[in-house]
Amino acid sequence: MRFKSLKGIQDILPPETYIWQHLEHTSRKVFEKYGYKEIRLPIIESSDVFTRSIGETTDIVEKEMYTFPDKGNRSITLRPEGTAPFVRAFVQHHLYNEPSPQKYYYMGPMFRYERPQAYRYRQFYQIGTEALGTEDPKLDIEVISMLANILKKIGLKKFTTEITSIGCKECRPHYKTALKKALKNKLNDFCEDCNRRYEFNPLRLLDCKVPSCVKARTVAPAIIDFLCAQCTHHFETIKHNLELLNISYVVNPNLVRGLDYYTRTAFEVTSEALGSQKAVAAGGRYDRLVKDFGGPPTPGIGFAIGIERIIPLIKKSIVHDVYPDLFICSLGREASDRGFIMTEQLRNRGLWVEMNYDELSLRSQMRKADRIKAKNVIVLGEDELKKGKILIKDMQNKKETEVALETEEILKAVSNKK
RNA sequence: GUGGCUAUAGUGUAAAGGCAGCACGAGAGACUGUGGCUCUCUUUGUACGGGUUCGAAUCCCGUUAGCCACCCCA
Numbered sequence: 117m118r119f120k121s122l123k124g125i126q127d128i129l130p131p132e133t134y135i136w137q138h139l140e141h142t143s144r145k146v147f148e149k150y151g152y153k154e155i156r157l158p159i160i161e162s163s164d165v166f167t168r169s170i171g172e173t174t175d176i177v178e179k180e181m182y183t184f185p186d187k188g189n190r191s192i193t194l195r196p197e198g199t200a201p202f203v204r205a206f207v208q209h210h211l212y213n214e215p216s217p218q219k220y221y222y223m224g225p226m227f228r229y230e231r232p233q234a235y236r237y238r239q240f241y242q243i244g245t246e247a248l249g250t251e252d253p254k255l256d257i258e259v260i261s262m263l264a265n266i267l268k269k270i271g272l273k274k275f276t277t278e279i280t281s282i283g284c285k286e287c288r289p290h291y292k293t294a295l296k297k298a299l300k301n302k303l304n305d306f307c308e309d310c311n312r313r314y315e316f317n318p319l320r321l322l323d324c325k326v327p328s329c330v331k332a333r334t335v336a337p338a339i340i341d342f343l344c345a346q347c348t349h350h351f352e353t354i355k356h357n358l359e360l361l362n363i364s365y366v367v368n369p370n371l372v373r374g375l376d377y378y379t380r381t382a383f384e385v386t387s388e389a390l391g392s393q394k395a396v397a398a399g400g401r402y403d404r405l406v407k408d409f410g411g412p413p414t415p416g417i418g419f420a421i422g423i424e425r426i427i428p429l430i431k432k433s434i435v436h437d438v439y440p441d442l443f444i445c446s447l448g449r450e451a452s453d454r455g456f457i458m459t460e461q462l463r464n465r466g467l468w469v470e471m472n473y474d475e476l477s478l479r480s481q482m483r484k485a486d487r488i489k490a491k492n493v494i495v496l497g498e499d500e501l502k503k504g505k506i507l508i509k510d511m512q513n514k515k516e517t518e519v520a521l522e523t524e525e526i527l528k529a530v531s532n533k534k
Numbered sequence: 535g536u537g538g539c540u541a542u543a544g545u546g547u548a549a550a551g552g553c554a555g556c557a558c559g560a561g562a563g564a565c566u567g568u569g570g571c572u573c574u575c576u577u578u579g580u581a582c583g584g585g586u587u588c589g590a591a592u593c594c595c596g597u598u599a600g601c602c603a604c605c606c607c608a
Contacts, residue, residue: 175606242608395608422608478567486569
């Protein structure tokens with residue numbers, strides 16, 4: 117093959133595109149009920165939009181970004197996630213002056229230079245939301261609830277919502293200290309990576325999957341026990357209200373976000389059906405990010421759904437069974453021309469009409485109509501042109517109805533059966 | 535970035551060093567103006583580049599891509 121799409125980058129073909137549309141359409145409808153408005157953001161940004169917000173020492177920034185110089189030698193990065201560009205736009209356009217809370221959603225491609233695997237691509241698509249302007253836990257609850265609603269509406273049967281709180285700038289440092297102290301003497305039991313992470317990002321030791329590390333960290337204190345009074349209250353309110361709303365969740369104190377900007381609430385939705393790439397959506401609160409971008413202190417919370425990871429889970433339940441309303445068979449030049457004009461007229465009146473492009477035997481044309489599962493067929497030949505009448509054949513029950521050879525008459529006859 | 539497995543037609547699969555085949559799909563026709571069945575014909579194929587051999591889809595090396603487990607995440 118001479119040309120191929122790049123590694124980890126895929127084409128999305130029909131009929132799968134219809135599942136994508138279903139997903140996008142359904143989430144848009146839910147977003148509107150919650151007051152979210154669409155925002156369209158650029159795919160490329162100045163690199164420091166990401167390095168400053170996501171964190172210099174995170175894996176995303178350290179090794180997964182598509183970064184390159186443009187012709188003016190500026191460092192450009194293909195967005196690896198949506199929140200940083202959003203906050204940049206939020207501050208740039210003073211969106212904090214809109215009535216609070218400000219709620220936005222977006223959908224589009226993200227780019228990470230990773231080793232591809234099933235459901236993990238270098239260009240992947242997210243549906244994301246951001247809501248800002250209040251620290252109130254009701255917003256957190258609403259966001260988690262909305263996510264669950266979307267997932268249910270698009271047909272996802274089984275999923276788990278995991279939540280935790282990772283504290284704020286007051287309490288997290290205390291936890292970090294306690295964690296390091298508790299693990300200090302056990303470092304020999306941890307893997308090499310964990311030993312490296314111990315120094316600059318000890319929270320990471322909590323979600324290492326190496327069995328020996330899982331075992332060794334059982335002595336680690338839970339961050340939940342170190343939350344300050346406000347964070348504890350915040351978290352407890354969320355849990356309480358999720359129960360009132362009948363939204364099932366599990367607290368996973370080892371849930372750690374890979375991006376530095378998160379505070380307090382962190383959550384992740386997983387599906388066991390996916391193997392090791394089991395996260396289908398994830399998000400959290402980011403109360404300092406707007407200020408970091410030079411805006412007024414504005415708390416916020418958001419999440420992103422990974423489209424590619426949802427698709428295989430709902431594929432079977434979505435059937436795209438839309439077929440042409442009418443197929444026009446034509447015999448001879450004159451009939452073909454007349455048929456073509458009718459085809460266009462009927463399409464403009466709202467019908468899906470097909471006809472044959474080449475001159476073929478009637479048998480062939482009928483076969484084609486059958487193969488594309490056209491609901492009705494008319495045959496247009498010399499007789500019909502002469503008589504000014506045609507038969508509309510219903511392909512399901514084989515019944516034929518005679519109507520006048522006029523666009524309006526055909527439209528009426530076919531529409532009645534729709 | 536690390537380790538492993540894999541790559542044959544549009545798709546799914548055979549050919550264990552000796553004729554690249556089968557099924558499905560797709561296109562046309564047999565059947566003079568009515569589809570689904572049947573039959574016939576057609577269909578850009580051994581991922582790419584080298585090597586071993588009289589001879590390679592098959593063995594070896596490299597590249598690329600996909601998959602799996604890590605890492606990390608959506």
